[in-house]
Structure formats: structure tokens, C-alpha cells
Amino acid sequence: MDSLAALPLVVPLPRPQRGDASRAQFGNAELVLERARGGYSLLWSNGREARRYVLGLGPQGHLQLELRAPRFPLHLVPRETLTLVPGARLSGYVTAPLVPTLVWKSAPAAGETLFELHPPELQGQWEEDSGHAMRCAVSWMVRFPMRSGEPRVVLPLRLRNAGNQVVTPGRLRVRITDADLTPMRGSVVTRPHRIVFGEAPRPVAVAARHVEES
Amino acid sequence: MRNAWRTALLGLACLGAFGCERGPTVDSEVASELRALRMLLREDRPQAAAAAPEAAREAVDGALRPLRDVLTQLGTAQRELATRQTALTQEMQRWTQLVVGAMQDQRAEQGRDLQQRLEQLERTMAEQDVRHREVEGLLQGALDDTATHLEDFLRRLEKIAPGVAPPAAPGEDGGTTPPGPGDDGRPGAVDASGTPLPGAGGEQGATPGGTRQGASRWPWWVLAFAAVAIGVRLLLPRRPRPLAIAPEMQTKPATHAAGTATAAEATLDEPEVEELWAAAALLGEAIGKIRQSTDPVEMDRLLAGALPRSEPTAPELLEAERPEPDDFAAGLDLDDLFVLDEDEAPEQEREQEAEPVTATPLRPVRSAPARQPEPVVELPRPASSTTPEQRIGRPGPDSVSCRLTVRDAERAEARVRDLLGGDPRVLVQPAPEVRVAPGELCVVFALLPGLPAGERSQLEQRLRDAVA
Numbered sequence: 047m048d049s050l051a052a053l054p055l056v057v058p059l060p061r062p063q064r065g066d067a068s069r070a071q072f073g074n075a076e077l078v079l080e081r082a083r084g085g086y087s088l089l090w091s092n093g094r095e096a097r098r099y100v101l102g103l104g105p106q107g108h109l110q111l112e113l114r115a116p117r118f119p120l121h122l123v124p125r126e127t128l129t130l131v132p133g134a135r136l137s138g139y140v141t142a143p144l145v146p147t148l149v150w151k152s153a154p155a156a157g158e159t160l161f162e163l164h165p166p167e168l169q170g171q172w173e174e175d176s177g178h179a180m181r182c183a184v185s186w187m188v189r190f191p192m193r194s195g196e197p198r199v200v201l202p203l204r205l206r207n208a209g210n211q212v213v214t215p216g217r218l219r220v221r222i223t224d225a226d227l228t229p230m231r232g233s234v235v236t237r238p239h240r241i242v243f244g245e246a247p248r249p250v251a252v253a254a255r256h257v258e259e260s
Numbered sequence: 261m262r263n264a265w266r267t268a269l270l271g272l273a274c275l276g277a278f279g280c281e282r283g284p285t286v287d288s289e290v291a292s293e294l295r296a297l298r299m300l301l302r303e304d305r306p307q308a309a310a311a312a313p314e315a316a317r318e319a320v321d322g323a324l325r326p327l328r329d330v331l332t333q334l335g336t337a338q339r340e341l342a343t344r345q346t347a348l349t350q351e352m353q354r355w356t357q358l359v360v361g362a363m364q365d366q367r368a369e370q371g372r373d374l375q376q377r378l379e380q381l382e383r384t385m386a387e388q389d390v391r392h393r394e395v396e397g398l399l400q401g402a403l404d405d406t407a408t409h410l411e412d413f414l415r416r417l418e419k420i421a422p423g424v425a426p427p428a429a430p431g432e433d434g435g436t437t438p439p440g441p442g443d444d445g446r447p448g449a450v451d452a453s454g455t456p457l458p459g460a461g462g463e464q465g466a467t468p469g470g471t472r473q474g475a476s477r478w479p480w481w482v483l484a485f486a487a488v489a490i491g492v493r494l495l496l497p498r499r500p501r502p503l504a505i506a507p508e509m510q511t512k513p514a515t516h517a518a519g520t521a522t523a524a525e526a527t528l529d530e531p532e533v534e535e536l537w538a539a540a541a542l543l544g545e546a547i548g549k550i551r552q553s554t555d556p557v558e559m560d561r562l563l564a565g566a567l568p569r570s571e572p573t574a575p576e577l578l579e580a581e582r583p584e585p586d587d588f589a590a591g592l593d594l595d596d597l598f599v600l601d602e603d604e605a606p607e608q609e610r611e612q613e614a615e616p617v618t619a620t621p622l623r624p625v626r627s628a629p630a631r632q633p634e635p636v637v638e639l640p641r642p643a644s645s646t647t648p649e650q651r652i653g654r655p656g657p658d659s660v661s662c663r664l665t666v667r668d669a670e671r672a673e674a675r676v677r678d679l680l681g682g683d684p685r686v687l688v689q690p691a692p693e694v695r696v697a698p699g700e701l702c703v704v705f706a707l708l709p710g711l712p713a714g715e716r717s718q719l720e721q722r723l724r725d726a727v728a
Binding site (some may be wrong): 238 | 391599600706
């Protein structure tokens with residue numbers, strides 16, 4: 047439907063010849079795969095930090111870099127103060143970083159995750175009530191964000207206050223999966239997510255057995 | 261005195277030596293001949309050196325004589341070539357001037373041709389303009405004649421049927437609107453004052469512009485309704501709304517939420533999801549176009565009318581028992597069909613999912629209209645004495661503790677905190693703990709689960725390097 051070339055989710059990283067290198071770039075980060083004596087050297091750098099990996103690869107297969115959704119639920123912390131009065135709705139967009147992941151594909155259907163290059167914007171946390179999650183500061187946007195080339199996913203959000211009190215959420219819990227990611231309009235988007243505040247938990251109803259027995 | 265003695269001794273030694281010698285040999289003869297030849301050469305060398313310049317000069321003159329001739333010929337040829345090249349250059353310049361002049365002449369001719377062509381086109385346009393004016397005049401005259409004849413015809417009609425009210429003037433609807441069902445001249449279609457009567461085609465005659473606009477938009481309505489039907493048909497069987505299904509209709513209520521999530525993930529993996537997205541895009545575009553060309557009130561009315569109004573089925577009746585804040589039919593938002601619901605209270609739902617709920621037999625459908633209040637049983641929740649990890653059912657964070665030997669504890673602590681705070685693999689909650697002990701630092705931090713051992717050890721090594 048739209049151009050998929052702007053921000054692909056999967057970028058193959060061909061194995062270079064001896065003395066040569068292959069490169070892949072995601073936003074500010076760059077990945078350089080070099081063939082060294084006896085193996086491969088992978089250098090990752092985002093301009094502020096650099097990591098070096100040494101890889102031993104088999105004869106069959108290839109490397110590819112995939113943009114994946116965070117493995118844990120996202121806790122989006124808006125930089126603005128969001129306030130919803132009872133019965134109010136709020137629609138907007140936020141962007142969350144994706145996780146560049148290096149995958150070894152030995153077969154078309156099989157893939158082994160070698161390592162994940164976690165962006166510094168994603169901060170892992172563990173809470174007693176929700177377990178592991180990834181926290182990320184976001185800016186609330188009322189229009190579809192412009193493409194930036196950064197590996198981020200655009201999340202359309204719809205907030206609704208179904209309670210009787212004013213709600214000012216400190217964070218928005220969203221879970222996205224790799225299947226939700228769709229390249230569109232030069233960006234990676236997901237389906238809209240609806241978050242309802244103040245909705246009482248529905249009790250589990252057990253039907254009475256005496257209704258029609260008589 | 262002493263020198264005299266030495267000379268005498270040397271003389272005696274020489275006499276002794278010559279006295280003891282055995283006579284001349286072959287070697288000594290050769291040596292003497294060589295010595296004599298060397299003496300001759302030394303005597304002849306100054307004479308040869310004096311005679312050599314004259315001989316060399318003559319030899320050089322003889323050797324260079326043919327070369328001088330050749331050089332003279334080469335110089336002559338070079339001068340001839342330079343003269344010829346100058347002549348060729350001048351000739352080339354003359355040719356260039358001739359060619360440029362010819363091209364300028366051709367361009368001038370082309371310019372004249374274009375000018376003539378332009379004048380011809382302007383004349384043609386002027387002629388066509390005149391012709392258009394003539395045609396417009398003819399049309400205007402024909403319209404005037406038609407209006408005149410129409411007025412005469414209407415006057416004749418008035419004379420024939422004096423009881424019928426005169427119709428609207430031709431100028432009100434442009435004079436080109438065909439007569440509608442209420443304008444057929446039947447008695448009773450309009451009253452005496454010309455006001456259209458309800459139910460007799462008067463509404464159409466009252467708003468002719470709106471009728472034509474609505475008639476021109478009917479393909480959009482058809483497209484919109486088809487897109488809505490396709491989208492609803494594709495979406496509803498694949499992603500049922502869990503809240504819209506009564507618990508009585510669920511065979512496994514306790515595991516429904518988890519099963520829904522699994523089914524949603526499985527559905528997203530299917531290739532038919534692409535078709536669904538394509539249909540959604542078409543639907544969105546169609547709705548957008550309709551919204552741009554239609555006021556929202558009419559849009560809501562038409563969409564409400566587009567929903568099928570059939571006899572209520574059992575799930576609808578059961579759903580009707582539960583009051584929904586935003587009813588699907590009343591506050592329909594087509595974009596909500598593609599919205600993913602996020603649960604804001606995951607803990608409570610997980611607790612409910614963990615509850616063993618006995619499956620109940622389905623109630624017959626005929627009992628639904630009775631709307632008897634259904635007894636709702638609040639199931640007991642697990643005791644709060646259990647640990648959080650037991651309640652969640654998952655292990656806690658993967659913590660790492662290490663002791664680092666340091667010299668400057670304050671600087672080392674600052675470096676360690678910076679390193680742990682900037683590494684995305686370290687959890688920010690629970691926050692890393694750095695305790696200063698005499699001569700060492702005790703660092704405890706939590707890592708993301710599933711981190712390979714290599715990255716974990718590399719992080720620990722970075723800590724050691726930071727305090728080294």
C-alpha cells in the first residue's frame with residue numbers, strides 16, 4: 047500500500063569478502079561487519095557509544111538485522127500532563143523505539159537471535175504488579191509524526207475515561223508484538239491502541255443452575 | 261762523522277751482496293725490458309698530447325658534417341610546416357566564420373518561419389473567436405426564441421385551464437429541470453398559493469439542488485456501504501470483542517482472555533491479515549471522502565440506517581442485559597473496529613484468569629427476553645499473604661551482585677553509577693545499589709531477562725574497568 051523502502055523491518059547483512067566490510071544503518075546507529083582472520087568482527091556505534099562483537103559463522107546461512115518490538119510491555123511516560131475528565135476521549139500519537147536485533151538465519155524458516163542492541167531510550171524495569179516492562183519517555187503528538195529515519199514505531203493511542211473522576215495518567219501501558227509492526231508511509235506503525243481508565247473490573251458471572259430446571 | 265760511517269757500512273753491505281750474486285736470470289731480463297719500455301712511454305707522452313687536439317678537431321669536423329646537413333634540412337622542414345600550419349589555421353578560421361554565418365542565416369530563416377506561423381495561428385484564433393461569438397449569439401437567440409415560445413405556450417395553457425395556478429418561473433430552477441412527480445399539472449399537486457403539498461412531490465420541488473447533489477453522490481454511498489459490509493464481515497469473525505460475549509456463551513470463561521490474546525497473535529500471523537489491512541485502508545479512504553463531502557449529522561443518520569435491523573439473536577439479547585457505556589450502534593466509530601484494547605489493570609485480570617470457574621450449562625435462548633436478574637458471584641481472591649512473585653506467577657528480576665576493589669571510592673562510585681545508569685541492559689527499577697565498603701564497592705543491579713552470558717560478563721568487566 048505504501049512505500050516499504052523507507053524503513054524496512056528486515057535488513058540483510060551480507061557476509062563480506064576478506065578485507066571488505068558490509069554496512070547497515072538505522073538512524074544514527076551504524077553496523078559494520080568485517081571479515082577478519084578466522085572470523086567476523088561486528089562493530090556497532092550510535093555516535094556516542096560503540097560495541098564490538100566477534101562472530102564465528104558457519105558456512106551456510108546469513109546475518110540479518112531485524113527491527114523488533116520490545117519483548118516486554120511498554121510503559122510510556124508522557125512528557126506532557128494528560129488529563130481526562132469523566133467521559134472524555136483523547137486521541138493522539140506517540141513513538142516508541144524499536145530494538146535492532148541481529149539474527150542468524152541458517153534456514154529460511156529458522157532464525158537464531160544473536161543479540162539485541164537495546165536503544166538507550168528503552169529502560170528496563172521490574173515491578174511487583176506488572177513484572178518486567180520497558181519504560182520509555184514519549185511526547186504526545188496530535189498529528190501523525192513526520193518520518194525521521196530512526197527505528198521507532200508510531201503508536202496511535204485512544205484514551206477514554208470511563209470513570210467518575212478526573213484521570214491524569216502517569217504512564218500508559220501498551221503491549222506490541224512483532225506482528226503488529228507494519229511499514230507504512232515511511233514509518234513503522236501499529237494498529238490504534240485503546241486504553242480505558244476508570245473502568246471497574248468486570249466480575250466473573252456464574253449462571254444460576256436453577257433458571258430452567260423447573 | 262756518523263753519516264760517513266753509515267755510508268761506509270752501506271757500501272760494504274752492497275759489495276757483499278753483489279759479490280754473493282749468481283748472475284742475471286730470465287726474470288731479471290724481462291723486468292729490465294719492461295722498465296726500459298716504461299721509460300720510453302714516459303718520454304713519448306708529452307709529444308702525443310701536443311698533437312692530439314688537431315687530429316681530434318679534424319675528426320670531429322668530419323663526423324659532424326653530415327649531421328650538420330641533416331639539422332639544416334630539419335630546420336628548413338620545420339619552418340615550412342609552421343608556415344603551412346599557419347595557413348591551415350587561417351583557412352579553418354575562415355571556414356568557421358562561413359559556417360557560423362550560414363547557421364545564423366538558417367536561424368534567421370527559421371525565426372521568420374516561426375513568426376509567420378505565429379501570425380497564422382493568431383489569425384486562426386481570432387477567426388475561431390469570432391466563430392465562437394457567432395455561435396454564442398445563435399444560442400442566445402435560440403434561447404430567447406425558446407423562452408418567447410414557452411411563454412406563449414404557457415399563456416395559452418392559462419387560457420385553456422384558468423383554474424390551474426401558474427407554475428414557477430423558469431428562472432427559479434434554471435429552466436432546465438425536468439418536471440418532477442409533483443409538477444405534472446395534476447390538480448392537488450400544489451395549492452393555490454404555489455406551496456408544494458407534502459407527499460405529492462413537493463419536497464423534491466422545494467430543494468432541487470439538494471436532490472441533484474444527493475443523486476450525484478449515490479455512487480459514494482454504495483461504495484461506502486459495500487466497504488462497511490466487507491470490513492465488518494472480515495473483521496467480526498476474526499477478532500470478536502471479548503466484552504460483547506456473555507459469560508454464558510463461553511465454554512471456557514476462565515481462559516477466554518488468554519485464549520483471545522493467543523488467537524489474536526495467531527490471526528496476525530495469517531497471510532489473510534494483509535487482505536484485512538487492505539480492506540481497512542479502502543474503508544478508511546471511502547469514509548474520509550464521504551466525511552469530506554457530507555455533514556456529520558447526515559453521515560451518522562445514514563450509517564445508523566445502514567446497520568442491519570434484523571430480529572435480535574441470542575448473543576445480542578444477552579449482550580443487551582449488560583449496559584455498555586458506548587453502544588456500538590448508537591455511537592458508532594468505524595475507526596474503533598481496528599483498535600486494540602489495552603487492559604489498564606492487568607493484575608486484576610490475571611487474578612481472574614487464574615480463578616477456577618466452573619463452566620455452566622448454556623441457558624436456553626427463550627429465557628433471555630425475560631431479563632431476569634442474573635446472580636453474580638464474586639469469586640474469592642487469593643490471599644494477600646503470598647509474595648508478589650507468587651501472585652504474578654513469574655520469577656523476579658535477574659540480579660547481579662559483585663564486589664569491586666577500588667582505591668578512590670568516591671570516583672569509583674560515580675563511574676559505576678554512570679555506567680549502570682546509561683546501559684540499557686540494566687534495569688532502572690529496582691535501581692542499582694552501590695554500597696561503599698572499606699577498600700571496595702558492593703554493586704547490586706538487575707538485568708534484563710534473557711541476556712546472553714557473554715553480554716552479562718562483558719557488563720561486569722566494564723564495571724571492573726571503570727573502577728580500575
